Amino acid sequence: MSDAPAKAVPRPTPETAEYWAAAARGELRLPYCAACREYVFYPREACPTCWSTALTWTTLSGRGRLHSYLISHIAAPGFEDDVPYAIAIVELDEGPKLMSSIVGVPQTPEALVLDMPLAVEFEPRGDQMLPVFRPTGEAS
Amino acid sequence: MTHVARGLIVGAAETERLGRIPDRSAIELHAEAARAAISDAGLTKDDIDGLATAGMPPITVADHLGLRPSFMDGTYIGGGSFLLHVRHAIAAIDAGLCENVLITHGSSARSRVGHPPRVTDPASPPGQFERPYGTVTPPTMFPIGLLRYMKEFGLTHEQLAEVPVAQREWSSRVGRALFRDRITVDDVFASRLVAYPLHLLQCCLVTDGGGAVVVTSATPSKARWWPKPPVYVLGTGEAMAHSMISGMADFTTSGAFARSSALAFEQAGVGPEDVDHLMIYDAFAHLPIYALEDCGFVKRGEAGAFIADGHTRPGGSLPVNTNGGGLSYTHTGLYGMFLLLEAVRQVRGEAEAQVPEVDVSMVQAVGGMFEAAGTLILGSSDACVGR
Numbered sequence: 242m243s244d245a246p247a248k249a250v251p252r253p254t255p256e257t258a259e260y261w262a263a264a265a266r267g268e269l270r271l272p273y274c275a276a277c278r279e280y281v282f283y284p285r286e287a288c289p290t291c292w293s294t295a296l297t298w299t300t301l302s303g304r305g306r307l308h309s310y311l312i313s314h315i316a317a318p319g320f321e322d323d324v325p326y327a328i329a330i331v332e333l334d335e336g337p338k339l340m341s342s343i344v345g346v347p348q349t350p351e352a353l354v355l356d357m358p359l360a361v362e363f364e365p366r367g368d369q370m371l372p373v374f375r376p377t378g379e380a381s
Numbered sequence: 382m383t384h385v386a387r388g389l390i391v392g393a394a395e396t397e398r399l400g401r402i403p404d405r406s407a408i409e410l411h412a413e414a415a416r417a418a419i420s421d422a423g424l425t426k427d428d429i430d431g432l433a434t435a436g437m438p439p440i441t442v443a444d445h446l447g448l449r450p451s452f453m454d455g456t457y458i459g460g461g462s463f464l465l466h467v468r469h470a471i472a473a474i475d476a477g478l479c480e481n482v483l484i485t486h487g488s489s490a491r492s493r494v495g496h497p498p499r500v501t502d503p504a505s506p507p508g509q510f511e512r513p514y515g516t517v518t519p520p521t522m523f524p525i526g527l528l529r530y531m532k533e534f535g536l537t538h539e540q541l542a543e544v545p546v547a548q549r550e551w552s553s554r555v556g557r558a559l560f561r562d563r564i565t566v567d568d569v570f571a572s573r574l575v576a577y578p579l580h581l582l583q584c585c586l587v588t589d590g591g592g593a594v595v596v597t598s599a600t601p602s603k604a605r606w607w608p609k610p611p612v613y614v615l616g617t618g619e620a621m622a623h624s625m626i627s628g629m630a631d632f633t634t635s636g637a638f639a640r641s642s643a644l645a646f647e648q649a650g651v652g653p654e655d656v657d658h659l660m661i662y663d664a665f666a667h668l669p670i671y672a673l674e675d676c677g678f679v680k681r682g683e684a685g686a687f688i689a690d691g692h693t694r695p696g697g698s699l700p701v702n703t704n705g706g707g708l709s710y711t712h713t714g715l716y717g718m719f720l721l722l723e724a725v726r727q728v729r730g731e732a733e734a735q736v737p738e739v740d741v742s743m744v745q746a747v748g749g750m751f752e753a754a755g756t757l758i759l760g761s762s763d764a765c766v767g768r
Contacts, residue, residue: 315575326515
């Protein structure tokens with residue numbers, strides 16, 4: 242056993258369990274509010290706009306674009322070997338924005354071009370699978 | 382121009398020392414500042430019947446000071462909490478709940494003596510949806526929308542570097558500021574990267590220190606003599622926008638800044654053109670840029686050039702962060718108290734880098750990572766009438 246700190250592992254709640262269960266299957270899923278025609282991120286029991294509880298878990302395309310990011314030179318616990326590393330905001334094709342990592346590309350301003358197309362993949366993290374994004378190589 | 386005062390700030394003080402204070406725990410910094418602010422107001426402990434604080438529960442601070450208040454406010458939004466406390470204290474005084482409200486801040490963010498640790502529950506929204514991607518301290522979160530702003534509005538790295546350069550022009554005139562040497566854009570670029578696109582000199586200090594104010598009624602029937610010129614609270618605002626930065630609706634603007642400042646302007650009956658002096662919470666260099674735009678001082682996309690062109694510096698048209706700001710003066714984690722204290726000094730005419738004739742000063746604070754905001758508009762006696 243190593244004494245080195247481990248990276249943070251998400252702990253699902255009853256309301257987010259399907260998000261993490263889907264990730265373990267390789268799917269990105271979110272609750273969808275048909276009344277507002279909007280996905281709800283982060284997952285919760287009711288739509289924060291109209292308070293409808295008639296939300297439908299829906300599988301997304303897993304495609305998006307690099308909306309914004311920073312490159313951290315500070316290591317979070319467990320990230321000591323990763324610095325500098327990007328922490329990004331991904332805008333999914335279906336509209337929601339979420340935080341993620343950008344993998345398979347140097348963590349540099351030159352390689353990380355805003356609006357570049359991305360596709361989701363999943364990395365093991367503790368007992369969960371974590372959604373991360375990789376550039377598709379298509380033009381921005 | 383005369384305005385209606387909603388409340389008075391009659392006592393204001395900082396701890397004697399700022400910076401590194403390893404021989405005091407955080408609670409004692411609350412207490413030292415509290416005693417000094419009450420003394421500054423010419424009051425005694427027995428006059429205080431309301432207490433508001435952040436970073437520690439009000440009962441902890443009240444008990445430590447031997448107070449038994451009939452009004453307590455522990456509202457916590459992050460660094461701007463104390464501005465909300467002023468707003469709430471005025472409402473409580475108006476409602477007859479209390480007469481003199483003490484608002485305290487104390488922090489051992491540098492030495493971490495009696496300082497509560499930062500813990501994120503792995504089941505909370507940030508614990509599930511932010512921490513796994515390597516967020517830990519504010520620099521790993523706060524600047525995350527900045528590259529989007531730079532792309533949308535053409536803000537340059539040089540303009541962003543002018544923010545700390547401008548504020549060092551102020552702090553070079555302030556003996557109590559921790560960093561007083563004037564710097565250049567090249568110095569900013571030569572400092573190490575902390576969270577691209579921000580370098581070390583574009584990130585706030587981490588210090589120990591404390592401050593406190595005393596708020597009382599502005600009702601003319603309660604008028605009395607005060608040892609220092611009372612500072613009139615003309616307008617207040619508060620707002621929230623999201624609970625973690627990845628939930629920001631638009632990464633190029635703070636909705637909380639816009640709504641909080643609009644409430645304060647409306648209540649005060651003034652607009653940006655009436656503000657003689659402005660304090661903006663500057664945990665990082667992009668915050669003054671967002672706030673200048675979101676509060677309506679300049680149009681969207683113009684703040685970088687406004688700062689680079691010198692308007693916020695000594696002698697400029699809109700003096701901003703005249704103590705040097707969180708980037709130069711001090712930053713205790715919850716810096717909002719120091720914004721307020723510098724605005725009080727400027728309105729009283731006792732600031733180290735005093736701006737001539739400050740009749741209207743505005744304080745614009747952030748809470749968390751653009752999560753919330755608080756605004757105060759303060760006036761001198763020349764600007765005000767009591768109700």
